[in-house]
Amino acid sequence: EFGDDLCNHYTYVMCGDGCLMEGISEEAISLAGLWKLNKLIVFWDNNNITIDGTVDKANGTNQIARFKAVGWNTISVDGRSHEEIAAAIEQAQKSDKPTLIACKTTIGFGAPHKQGTSKVHGSPLGAEELEAMRQNLGWTAAPFEVPNEIMAAWRAAGQRSAAQYAEWQKKAENNQKFIDYINDMLPANWSKDLDELKKKTIKEQNAVATRKASQLCLENIMGRIPQVIGGSADLAASNLTFVAGMKTITAADYNGNNVMYGIREHAMGAIMNGMALHGGVIPYGGTFFVFSDYMRPSMRLAALMGLRVVYVLTHDSIGVGEDGPTHQPIEHLASYRAMPNIYTFRPCDVVETAEAWQIALESEKTPSILALSRQSVPTLRTDSAENLSKRGGYVISKAQREPQATIIATGTEVSLAVAAQKQLNESGIAVNVVSMPCCELFDQQPEDYKRSVLGNAPRVAVEAAAVYGWERYTGKSENVIGLNSFGASGKGDEVYKHFGITVENVVKKVRELI
Amino acid sequence: EFGDDLCNHYTYVMCGDGCLMEGISEEAISLAGLWKLNKLIVFWDNNNITIDGTVDKANGTNQIARFKAVGWNTISVDGRSHEEIAAAIEQAQKSDKPTLIACKTTIGFGAPHKQGTSKVHGSPLGAEELEAMRQNLGWTAAPFEVPNEIMAAWRAAGQRSAAQYAEWQKKAENNQKFIDYINDMLPANWSKDLDELKKKTIKEQNAVATRKASQLCLENIMGRIPQVIGGSADLAASNLTFVAGMKTITAADYNGNNVMYGIREHAMGAIMNGMALHGGVIPYGGTFFVFSDYMRPSMRLAALMGLRVVYVLTHDSIGVGEDGPTHQPIEHLASYRAMPNIYTFRPCDVVETAEAWQIALESEKTPSILALSRQSVPTLRTDSAENLSKRGGYVISKAQREPQATIIATGTEVSLAVAAQKQLNESGIAVNVVSMPCCELFDQQPEDYKRSVLGNAPRVAVEAAAVYGWERYTGKSENVIGLNSFGASGKGDEVYKHFGITVENVVKKVRELI
Known part of the structure; x- marks a missing residue:
């Protein structure tokens, strides 16, 4: 997009024996190999030690052969030889593949009794061992004192490319589009099309699944925000994360905006974190909600680091039907609501889905989950002037008189709550229905707003989840x-009935309480 | 243990392209290779198709080279040739390594327009295509009708080894120890030593971390229950999952009871599921509580399948201190409490830790989490006659008069609650302290028990978590x-203070409420 004189940096990774044992390492290196990410250079600190002892007790992998099997360039060096390392880097920079530089090292080098053992992994050396190590290495400077000649060499290294960097900065500053990109600026009017979509939906009263609603949103987002890059872990056709006009990123052509992650949820999560940290791209990625467990560690890091990442998680309840309990999320909504700094949206119709997308794209420091349905829902919202989802929860259907109870629902269960409201109203019982697309945002509202929404009458919540x-x-x-x-396995509506997630049960519960 | 004429079965795995992309596959095959599990034979259905299209769009791995790199025997066959498959199995059974049999296949073979495409992956063929496929394959039987000659061949295959099986069964039935093993029978008096440990602890009033308490329990369990097999994902020295007398399982000697899983939490979880399903072993495995996210998908499957698996998850709160937020679980307790059919124990002292171990080992259909502390806690229990943790929650320290409030706490915060109770008592305010080591078990109690424990006075809960x-x-x-x-990063007690998890705040909150 911006040419090789503006974007030409390498990415260096330092990794250890443990990093290479974690499964995510295989997911990541197989994608890097497939995409021929030749600007990726990984140093493996091959010291043969982990916390519990020597690596051979827990791993016998031939790492060189393993990396070659996924299309990497590999170089082996003495990890203590500056010359060998420097030569390897130069060679790696010329490769048409990502490069592993395997660096044979000794952990705690110089410590006479502890070097090459796990005793140096997580504990201090101790005074005596430290003194002997200093003598072995000929290190005479006091602790935390950097000798002048080393300091000077470091500072020279820091200055070495100063002129080149200044030149690059000037080039960058003169390219406003580039600056907007790397600052992740949303273009003016970026959400205009989404606002139109909401109005159109209210007018036409379309009934669609919220996963389909999300796809309608993406059709309006992808044309407006060039930084948005999306994909799916081999479920694009189910997650509806792909829209016409998107182009798949391949080794032959990086200038696309669709990422085919394969069946690798964990790497997808981590790669999206990397993209968000890098800047210039706003990533989204899809899988089934229940499979988000596979990338949960990466989602937690997105929340902890405060990254704008959007998770498109479809098939959000027992409503998925026949695939059965392995594919039916139960505890997932609660488990993410308990996690700090991540928004868990479960929108009830196209309007709320568009509102959720708008909030997600505006939340620069908070990742967002869109939990989306496989099954269709009616359009419930009658007005889209205000983004009501920003409040987290609001009265979506008001009682015709002073409410005797409040029914709180999310996602596909909001229409169920509205049906219960209608039945109750017919028998003279007035209730408010609250849609709660995002508990986290609701909890942030002022007390008086929360009270006004939840009311003082008894409250019933309904959600097809824990x-x-x-x-x-x-x-x-x-x-x-x-x-x-x-x-349980079965048709979606039968499973709902089996677990009592029904209009009848909501009506019954309200009757019990008032 | 029981000799090769009693335990000599092979384990066959059918896997697809997607299975081999998931990171857990690398964790699993690298361990299988290290351990030279030569009775493990994996068929790879190499059909080059996943849901989103051909495999080459998302993966370029040379699977043969990849498996060789982790020490596997590999064989490639035409996946439609019975002769080649049969020969490969015979060859694999003689190997001293696990074997991958790569079977080249065509998905939807015979369907004229859809074979070899992702259209056959998750959708029905449709009437027309199906009819054409039947013609191509020369298949004339009606749907769900099995032709007689095929039925006869199948039945013959089912009977082929009947005599051998009967002979084996006779051998097995005559070996009571083997029968007890595969039925996972706990030996008589298996928990006697744990009961002694509790009594001794109460007498000696030891203050230890609950992770240390768990190790004390294991010292008493490993000698009593030979089926128990434990290990850690490279954190044995921190999780305290290893006790004297345990022997590490290696390729050269399988007759051990310690598993060194390496830095592979996900495979650890899955392998424990496999062991529990196989029977004859009761597995436990350790890692830091925060890293349980890596094996969460396997934990969910253990819960769903109803398996007796014990997770020893140490460093259970912000109390871990300096390692900082990446190592401090926050939402984890809530996230597991929300998951069906898994017990989340957070014991407060040695007595409760031993009680939790007892319940975990007795729970044949429910996995258990032991969330254990790095920091020391005093012995709070004064009596161990009854396993009070079975109730999930109970009054651990009774008010001296009619209580004006109830303080509910878990784990390391129970002693904090007891300190608050003391301060309040000194200023004339009487409160009960409830220890709640397992919310799931408490929720299963009768209503009147729950009410009697929680009381009718205002309630305050304290837990160093979400x-x-x-x-x-x-x-x-x-x-x-x-x-x-x-x-946050800092010394454990400073981090507690920073977040207001203090005796003062508990006292203040109680004063506000009464």
């Missing part, structure tokens, strides 16, 4: 209609 | 002393 956590709003577990077990 | 979920017992979030953010 009951756990809803007591925050209902006070009691008995007032939550949800699950306390794993799901 | 507030989320405690409203089930306190009604309101404001009554929970915990965190709504990630942790």
Whole structure:
């Protein structure tokens, strides 16, 4: 996009024996090999030691052969030879593949009794061993004192490319588009098309699945925000993360915006973190909600680092039906609501889905989950002037009189709550229905807003997921209609009925409480 | 243990292209290679198709080279040739390494327009294509009708080894120890030593970390229950999962009970599931609590399948100190409490730790998490006659008069709650302290028991973790002393103070409420 004189940096990775044992390393290196990421250079600190002892006790992998099997260039060096390392880097920079530089090293080099053992891995050497190590290495400077000649060499290295860097900066500053990109600036009017989509939906009263709603949003986002790069872990056709006009990134052509991650959720999460940290791209990625467990460690890091990453997680409840309990998320909503600094959206229709996308793209320091349905939902919102999802929860359907109860619901269960409201109204019972697309945002609202939404009448919550956590709003577990077990195999609506996630049960619960 | 004429079965795995892309596959095959599991034979259905298209779009791995790099025997066959497959199996059975049999196949073979495409992956063929496929394959039988000659061949295959099997069964039935093993029978008096440990602890009033308490338990378990096999994902010295007398399983000698999983939490979880399903072994495995995210998918499957697996998860809170937020679990307790059919224990002292181990080992259909501390805790229990943890929660320290409030705490915070109780008592305020080592078990108790423990006075909960979920017992979030953010770097006690997890704050909250 911006040419090789503006974007031409290498990415260097320092990794250890443990990093290479974690499964995510295989997911990552196989993608890097496939994409021929020749600007990626990995140093493997091959010291043969992990916390529990020598590596051979837990691993016998021929790492060179392993990296070659996924299309990498490999170089082996003495990890203590500056000359060999420098030569390897130069060679790696010329490769048309990513490069592993295997550096044979000795952990705790110079410590007479502890070098080459796990005793140097996580504990201090101790005074005596440290003194002997200093003597072995001929190191005479005091602790934390850097000798002048070393300091001078470092500073020279820091200055070496100063002129080149200044020149690059000037070039960058003169390229406003580039500056906007790396600052992840959203273009003016970026959300105009989404606003139009909302209006159109309200007018046409379309009933679509919220995963489809998300795809409608993406059709309007991809044309407006060039930095947005999306993909799926081999479920694009189910997650509906691909829209017309997107181009797949390949080894032959990086100038695309669709990433085919393969069946590698964990690497997808980590790669999105890397993209968000790098800047210039706003990543989203899709898989089934239940499989988000595979990338949970990366999602936690996105939350901890405060990254703008969007997770498109479809098939969000027991409503997925026949695939059964392995594919039915139960505890997932609660588990992410408990995680700090991540928004868990479960929108109820196209309008809320568009609102969620808007918030997600504006949240520069918070990753967002969009938990989306496989099954269709009606359009419930009647007005889209204000992004009500920003409040986290709001009264989506008001009682015709002073409400005797409040029904709180999310996602596909909001229409169920509205149906219960109608039945109750017909028998003279007035209730408010609250849609709660994002508990985290609701919890951030002022107390008086929260009170005004939840009301003082008894509250019932309904969600086709674990009951756990809803007591925050209902006070009691008995007032939550949800699950306390794993799901079951069957048609979506039959599974709902089996677990009592029904209009009848909501009506019954409200009647009990008032 | 039981000799090769009793235990001599092979394990066959059918896997696809997607299975081999998931990171866990590398963790698993590298361990299988290291351990030279030559009775493991994997068929790879190499059909070059995943849901989103041909494999080459998302993967370029040379699988043969990859498996060789981790010490496997590999054989390539035409996946439609019975002769080649049969010969490969015979060859694999003689190998001294695990074997990959790469089977080149065509997905949807015979379907004229859809074979070899992702259209056959997850959708029905449709009537027309199906009819053409039947013609291509010369298949004339009606749907769901098995032709007689095929049925006869299958039945013959089923009977082929009947005599051998009967002979084996007779041998097995005559070996009571073997029968007890494969039925996972706990030996008589298996928990006697644990009971002694509890009594001794109460007498001696030892203050130890609960991870150390768990090690004391293991010292008493390993000698009593030969089926128990444990290990750690390269954190044995921190998780304290290894005890004297344990022997590490290696390629040269399988007759051990310690597994060195390396830095592979996900494979550890999956391997423990496999062991529990196989029977004859009761597995436990350790890592830091925060790293349990890496094996969460396997933990969910253990819960879903109802397996007796024990997770020894140490460094259970912000109390780990200097390692900082990446190593400090926050949402983990809530996230597992929300998961169906898994016990989340957070014991407060040696007695509760031993009780948790006893329950975990007795729970044949439910996996158990032991969330254990790095920091020391005093012995709080004064009596061990009854396993009170079986109730999930109980009054551990009774008010001297009619209680004006109830303080609920878990793990390391129970002693903090008891200190607050003392301060409050000195200023004339009487409170009960409830220890809640396992919310899931508490929730299963009868209503009147729960009410008697929680009381009718205001309730305060304190736990050095996410507030989320405690409203089930306190009604309101404001009554929970915990965190709504990630942790921080610093000494454990300073981090506690920073987040207000202090005796002073518990005292203050109780004073506000009464």
